[in-house]
Amino acid sequence: MKYLCLIAISCFVMEAAAQKKWEGFEIVEKPAGKRVDILYNGRLLTAYRYDDSVFKPFLYPVNTVDGITVTRGYPLEPRKGDRSDHPHHVGVWLNYESVNGLDFWNNSTAIEPARRNAYGTILHTAIEAKEAHKDKASLVVRAKWVRPNGQLVLNERTTYKFSVVNNDFIIDRTTTLTADKDSVKFKDVKDGLFAIRVARELEQPSTEKSEYIDEHGNKTEVPALPTSGITGRYTSSNGLTGDSVWSTQGTWVMLQGIKDNKPITIGIFDHPGNPGYPAYWHARGYGLFSVNPLGRAIFSNGKERLNLSLAPGQSTQFRYTLLVSSGKNISPADMEKIAKQVN
Template sequence: MKTATYLMSALIVSAAFVGCGPLQSGQSKSSQPQDGQVDRFSFVEHPERNSIDILLDGQPYTAYCYADSLKKPVLFPLRTKGGNFITRGWPVQPRANERTDHPHHIGLWFNYGDVNGLDFWNNSTSIPTEKRMGYGSIHHAAVNRTESNGNSGVLDVTKYWLGPQGDSLLKEDTRYVFHVEADSSTSIELDIKLTALKDVSFKDNKEGVLGIRLARELEHPSDQPAKFTDANGIVTEVTQANNDGVTGHYVSSEGAEGDDVWGTRGKWVSLNGTIKGEDVSLVILDHSGNPGYPTYWHARGYGLFAANPLGQKELSGGKDVLNFKLDNGASTRFRYKVLIHAGNKLDAAAINDRFREFSGQ
């Protein structure tokens, strides 16, 4: 009975997200202008699915998904250039041996756990009706432009952060820049402008702000009980996790490793692992101009990889306090770069070079 209940819950959650993510390969081809330059990235809009496919050399790379059921727009899934998934599939596209916790952890997203007392981070379709007044959601408003230029592609969008009764707290203008690096790794830069539409308070909270939910292979090995899917999508509770192929290991710019990265500050964190024989380094670079720089890291061994510069009191054990605020009409800017490097593992010197280039230091 317990297994059947878990299965029904998983099916209900999964059904809400049908259509998120590129459907298949070969949907488009890279264009080649008369000057001979090949545009590597292309964008295919699917208004009926509330998504935009981002293709690299005509193959699925990621998708910008903005269905209301997601409670915020996300990039899902993320892949290496070779096509291996680095993000968890559940609850959108479940795969075998995946954890089924935190249904709000989907792909790559940006939001926060306490904005004028509303929780934007934990919102999902699983929140009981009687509790939904405590949650906010982020709604896609417009695609301002898409652009392809050689090794880069740009998606520029506008979103609104809404309270449970539809009132607007923030306008978000985000520019996603997708890029093929010189070493054939790929990157995603996020340039996020938040404009307050009323006085807004971001009370220190551990849930934020830039998050990625990882594929099982990039988690840290664990012997703790948990719930996992099998090859048929059935959810089962196990007393000890199967760690076959689980290879993740965090390393921060300040030398912290593994679970010790959580609650520390740093300019960047790298997550190293192996997926189907392919060595992978997934790196989040902070930017020196961001509020709360250098960020605290909300990096968990079970598969949450997040940078949180606003939750300082919670992540420092009370040592630091920020309680960031924006007055009505004021704006702030967050910039991050996500490196997806495959084929070998990036060392600290190489990542520091990327950080200096990105952050202007």
Template sequence: MKFKNSVPLVAVLFSFGCGQGTTTGNQGKKEDLKVTLEKDEAGKKVNVMVDGKLFTSYWWPDSVYKPILYPILTAEGTPVTRGFPIKARPGERQDHRHQVGNWFNYGNVNGYDFWGNGSTGKRDEVNGGQIKHVSIGALKDGEGEASLETNASWVDPQGKELLSEHTVFHFIAEDSIRIIDRIATWTATNGDVLFKDTKEGSFGIRVARQLELPSKEDVTLTDAHGNPTTVTTMSNEGITGNYRSSEGVTGEAVWGTRAKWMDLYGSIGDEKISLVIVDHPKNLSYPTYWHARGYGLFAANPFGVKDFTNGAEELNYTLAAGESLTMRYRIIVSDGTPLTDDQINAYADNFAGNY
């Protein structure tokens, strides 16, 4: 699916900010960049390449218990995702090992934890749900964009399927901008499926250490089962991240708020980066709640209403047997000058009009 603007989106952004944030000076326009998909069944992945250079990989390793996009790289090849637990880098945190790359799951689906499964380094055989990769569907290369279809199965610890998942990814390259559109459709295949309210969800990215917010003190976090995890204070040297929402909220105050999009911006070395997640007007609970933490967890959660409103509201969304729910999210990775609100709004409007 191509951009539907009457002019290339980069031209729209140019009108907002004289092209700021859309180029580093050595990247091609959309029509000049070839996006290709390289299927590697033995490695359990599909590599997404832009002019022969890795952008990301759709990957289903046995030890992660869900399909992931890992790593996600800027146009210059710098990872914006954390390395641990796949390939740890010096100086990064090694907490919450289930938070790896980009994923889409939830912490309480018919009572099973699809979010935290694998947090101890192995599968939770009692309560841990697993999203099993089933198959690769259509792959389509293109100028400036490629698309990938995948099928997966959400199964309980006994192997019973709760949800079938069909996802279409669109990988887009334009100048120094990289975009991932993830359109996931879940179907309840064996009875009703209850997404009981919890903060542990859903569409998440665990970011590189440099994009975390500077830490001030140890923080002890408790998961949905009452298990504590301490996130230890670390050196703030080179730590540059900050959140900014579509509603003007910044810093760690974004947690539990609602917004159409969230921008995590900062620097990795000399690269000034914006990493944005965009919600879609057709999504449940739009504008979504944000489970975004200073220590590097960056997630949109449309289901965890009770936790985010301190019990004032409750959702407990039920997907009836045989019914489907489609959720749509966009990731934007900008390498250059951080994106402005007007630029992000242009990308959000384009996303809303495409699906």
């Protein structure tokens, strides 16, 4: 009897320890898979990834606290209904279309080898620090922005802060870019800077011609994609909605829709310390949700210019906060309150 009691007590202790292990955040490095998993209560919220085939570090997938995936699967894990455009739109990322004339934004395996001398690559170099607690976690990483020949252009140090607040998943990214031995110029262009490519259900309804993934996993061209179940709509801090948000300035923008029968809100918040604040929004109905503080000449039709430049050794810093919420209706007033909290 005494032996059975000891076994029962031992099992209870082991079960309690297992439960404690999965309470709150956990960071799991997987070097062989070139990824770092960010878990909450044992469930994957996102992963920091640096796959060779994507040419930049990124977060993928991005899930709500209750397990709904809000990022597009294509090109890594194509899902039925996915658009098959822009293979460089993967998860959540930060890069830019014109850095000393190099295109870091559009680089992908779709670029022909003969044209790759015009494209830059961001190489993950190190995990500097990681820390996980109950409702907060952080990950500090380093990367290099390089030319096709490997020559260094920029050093990057990025801090991700992950948190769960009122059952919402919040990602805060702070990136410091430092010019190496040469001056660096970010020319005013359209494609940049901090972005997420969302799942098909969260796109805005559109009747444009496109390609998508069919039930057999093949790309199928159609004159117009079906709009049934496509529910997304943008709302900006400036009061605009829908397609009108594109190329306007605002301190935050949210994209709202329905996925897996639950209301979803994805919000991006600009921060007052960023260059170009308040930023312009490169928010497209087909699922690209991006904030671009560096494209002033494009978005203002030439009325403004920034052309951010760094001297050798000089740094600039960008900070953006991403909100991923499910199961609740978030109003513009709610977004204003959150903006004050994250700032």
